[in-house]
Every structure is written in structure tokens, then in C-alpha cells.
Amino acid sequence: MIGYVKGVVTHIFIDSCFVDVHGVGYRVYIPGSTMEKLTIGREMLLFTYMSVREDAILLYGFQSQDEYDLFMLLVGVNKVGPKVALGIMSAIRPESFRMAVRQKNIAVLTKLPGIGKKTAERLILELQDKIGKLDREDSIGDMPMEGVVPQGIAQETLAALTSLGYSSQEVLPAIEENVQQCTTVEELLKKVLRVLGSGR
Structure with missing residues (x-):
């Protein structure tokens, strides 16, 4: 079992990345939250889980x-x-x-x-x-339910913005803030871009 890999990120794909560990490139499958933390050329430590199947050995990695x-x-x-x-x-x-x-x-x-x-x-x-x-004693019992992928026009707006190069963490607060005021993707997209442009 490989507990973690620590190396330089050389490539980033849709659902995985290559991590160079002393000249050996490991393909590690990662969630979107981890992918947002990666930068090509920078060293990263990923906690890993190895899945062994009859037809493949796959490595899954997480930044926390x-x-x-x-x-x-x-x-x-x-x-x-x-x-x-x-x-x-x-x-x-x-x-x-x-x-x-x-x-x-x-x-x-x-x-x-x-x-x-x-x-x-x-x-x-x-x-x-x-x-x-x-759960820790100081857990999140009083925290609001957040972090779920948005649906409807919010989901379409998120997809449009991520295709433009924005990260979901960057745009989700603005989407959540404005979605109730909008009825179309175009309207919500304009409001979110205005918020992003203002630097709030």
C-alpha cells in the first residue's frame, strides 16, 4: 500500500494528474477540490489509496x-x-x-x-x-449546509465560468449570493462576472 506520494506535478488532466517522484511518473486520480490546489511545476504531497483490480492498479490521491x-x-x-x-x-x-x-x-x-x-x-x-x-468535539454541528454542487441555472453558470478558467471555489460564493435574484443563466452570469470584476 502506498500511503502518500510527494513529488512535482507535471501534468493535470480532467480527473487525474502526473506526479514525478524521483523520475517516476505516477498517475493519481483526484477529486476537483484537490485539483484546484495543484500547480504544474510545484511539489505536492497527496495522501493515496491504491485500488487493485483484475485489469488495473489505480492510485487515488487527496491533498488533505x-x-x-x-x-x-x-x-x-x-x-x-x-x-x-x-x-x-x-x-x-x-x-x-x-x-x-x-x-x-x-x-x-x-x-x-x-x-x-x-x-x-x-x-x-x-x-x-x-x-x-x-467528528471532533468542536465539529461542524452549527455550520450551514454548503458545498453541494449547485443545480439548474446555478449549475449551468458554474460550468460556463469554469470553462472560462475560473475555479469553482472562486465563483461559488458569488453564484450562491445572486442565484435567487435571477431567472436565466445569462442574467446570473452577468451578475457573477460583475462581482468577480469588482474584486469583492
């Missing part, structure tokens, strides 16, 4: 221990494999996912990619006790 811990919980759930787990990791922050499970919030969980009602119920059933043990 918190993300790694959530991934390990997810792949331990029946019928949730690494690919689905990675999709979940790209769609919601670890603390928001834990809150959704603790509160048995089916509506939030079924918004995640690859998660239907039955899988959401299974996540709650299998993870509730485990997540309770992992």
Missing part, C-alpha cells in the same frame, strides 16, 4: 487527511466504488457530507453524482455511526 478519511469511508460502503466515491468528493466538502449523513438528509445526498435514493439510504445506514466517531 480529511478528504482521504471521507474517501475511505465511502469505498467501504456496499456498492460504492472508488469512481463513485471520487465523484462525491468532487461535489461536496467532507464536513457538508458528514452533516448530511448525520441529519439523514436524503435530499442533499441524492444530488450527488451516482447517488440514488437507495444508495443515499445505504450511506446513512452504514456511515452514521462511523462518522459520529470521527
Whole structure:
């Protein structure tokens, strides 16, 4: 088992990156939250999980221990494999996912990619006790539910802005602030670009 890799990021792809460790390039599959932290040419440490299948050996990496811990919980759930787990990791922050499970919030969980009602119920059933043990005493019980991939015009606006080179972390606050005031993607896009241009 490879616990982590530390090396220079040489390439970044849609769902993975190459990390050069003393001349050996490792392809590491990563969630969107980790991808946003990567810069080509800079050294990065990624906590890793190795998936061994009959046809492939794949390495999954995360920039924080918190993300790694959530991934390990997810792949331990029946019928949730690494690919689905990675999709979940790209769609919601670890603390928001834990809150959704603790509160048995089916509506939030079924918004995640690859998660239907039955899988959401299974996540709650299998993870509730485990997540309770992992939560710190100063945990996020009073924090608002955030970090879920937006839907509707917010989702389309996010896709348009990321295609222009913006990161989701950069634009999501402005989208959330203005989405209730807008009825079309064009209207929301203009408002968000105005906020980004003002430097707020």
C-alpha cells in the first residue's frame, strides 16, 4: 500500500494528474477540490489509496487527511466504488457530507453524482455511526449546509465560468449570493462576472 506520494506535478488532466517522484511518473486520480490546489511545476504531497483490480492498479490521491478519511469511508460502503466515491468528493466538502449523513438528509445526498435514493439510504445506514466517531468535539454541528454542487441555472453558470478558467471555489460564493435574484443563466452570469470584476 502506498500511503502518500510527494513529488512535482507535471501534468493535470480532467480527473487525474502526473506526479514525478524521483523520475517516476505516477498517475493519481483526484477529486476537483484537490485539483484546484495543484500547480504544474510545484511539489505536492497527496495522501493515496491504491485500488487493485483484475485489469488495473489505480492510485487515488487527496491533498488533505480529511478528504482521504471521507474517501475511505465511502469505498467501504456496499456498492460504492472508488469512481463513485471520487465523484462525491468532487461535489461536496467532507464536513457538508458528514452533516448530511448525520441529519439523514436524503435530499442533499441524492444530488450527488451516482447517488440514488437507495444508495443515499445505504450511506446513512452504514456511515452514521462511523462518522459520529470521527467528528471532533468542536465539529461542524452549527455550520450551514454548503458545498453541494449547485443545480439548474446555478449549475449551468458554474460550468460556463469554469470553462472560462475560473475555479469553482472562486465563483461559488458569488453564484450562491445572486442565484435567487435571477431567472436565466445569462442574467446570473452577468451578475457573477460583475462581482468577480469588482474584486469583492
